[in-house]
Amino acid sequence: MGVQSLHDNPPRKSAATATKGTGPFADLVGIVLRPLHRLIWANPERRARKLLQFAEVEAAGGRDLVRAAELTADPVLRDRYLRHARDEARHADMFQAQGRKLHGKLHEGDANGALGEWIAPGERGIDGLDVARESDATLLAFLHLSESAAARDFARYAHVIDDDAATRTLFQRILRDEDQHKKYTxxxxxRIAPRRSRRVLWWARLRRLWKAYLRFATAFAGVIAGVVLTLQYFLLLPPFAWLAKRAARRERTGWISVDERARR
Ligand SMILES: [Fe+2]
Ligand SMILES: [Fe+2]
Structure with missing residues (x-):
């Protein structure tokens, strides 16, 4: 599974915009988030780090799909899961190659990922689900929503990356696969649950919402913890530093015998 050159055979415009039509609400959210996405992807260091993170998530998603293929009793589904897993492994290779290329040009550093991770998450795969405990229908519903979100997010990222044609082309190329994954799931x-498919999809939406809330709460807690620790540093530490300095001034300099110290 080789990594493709990102400059060869760039995707046609129709493929890059394949995810349009996801609904007015999603379009509005995309417009509201655009400045934040632009900010997140404008920093080359953060861009490299995020691409490497995406590579890990794609690779983990591929492994989960292989596991799902082992567990399903449906031969058609098994075949589709395995093909899907190969796609995710290829995406992981592509993200990793581009991330390493960018990272090689930069210094280590940057930080702060929690909130950026929440705002620009990339593909989430099955998002921590235990494959062995899901039915084919619930897993497909979850995968469908996850792939839809990935295709939509990658289209948004490609839209805001102005100065890095290789990374933009990478997203455009991968989102074509995500569109296919969205459709087949x-x-x-x-096919397998014609009567309850809509109910299963709604249930999957609620579960994703809950997971999104937990991610947001974790990121927000990280920010609050940073603020509280900073306040503690500046408000609580100075009095102790002052007391320590005052005690140090009272200390006599030079050697003091143990007996003399005991008498004081
Ligand atoms: Fe992918
Ligand atoms: Fe995918």
Whole structure:
């Protein structure tokens, strides 16, 4: 599974915009988030780090799909999961190659990932689900929503990366696959659970919402912890530093015998 050159055969415009039509609400959210996405992706260091993170998530998603293929009793689904897993492994290679290329040009550093991770997450795969405990229908519903979100997010990222044609092309290329994943998971869900597919999809939406809330709460708690520790540093530490300095001034300089110290 080699990494493709990002400059060869760039995707046609129709592929890059394939995810349009996700709904007015999603379009509005995309417009509201655009300045933040632009800010996150404008920093080359952060861009490299995020691409390497995406590579890890894509690789983990591929492994989960192989596990799902082992567990399903449906031969058609098994075949589709395995093909899907190969795609995710290829995405991992592509993200890793581009991330390393960018990272090689930069210094280590930057920080702060928690909030950026929440705002620009990339593909989440099955998002921590235990594959062995999910039915084919619930897993497909979850995958469908996850792939839809990935395709939409990658389209947004490609839209705001102005000065890095290779990374932009990478996103455009990968989002074509994500669109395919989105379509096949929906079709398979309707095939294996035609009567309850909509209910299963709504349940999956609620579970994703809950997971998104937990991620936000974790990122927010990290920010609050940083503020509290900074305040503690500046408000609580100075009095102790002053007391320590005052005690140090009272100390006599030079050697003091143990007996003399005991008498004081
Ligand atoms: Fe992917
Ligand atoms: Fe995918």
């Amino acid at each position: 929906r079709d398979e869900l309707f």
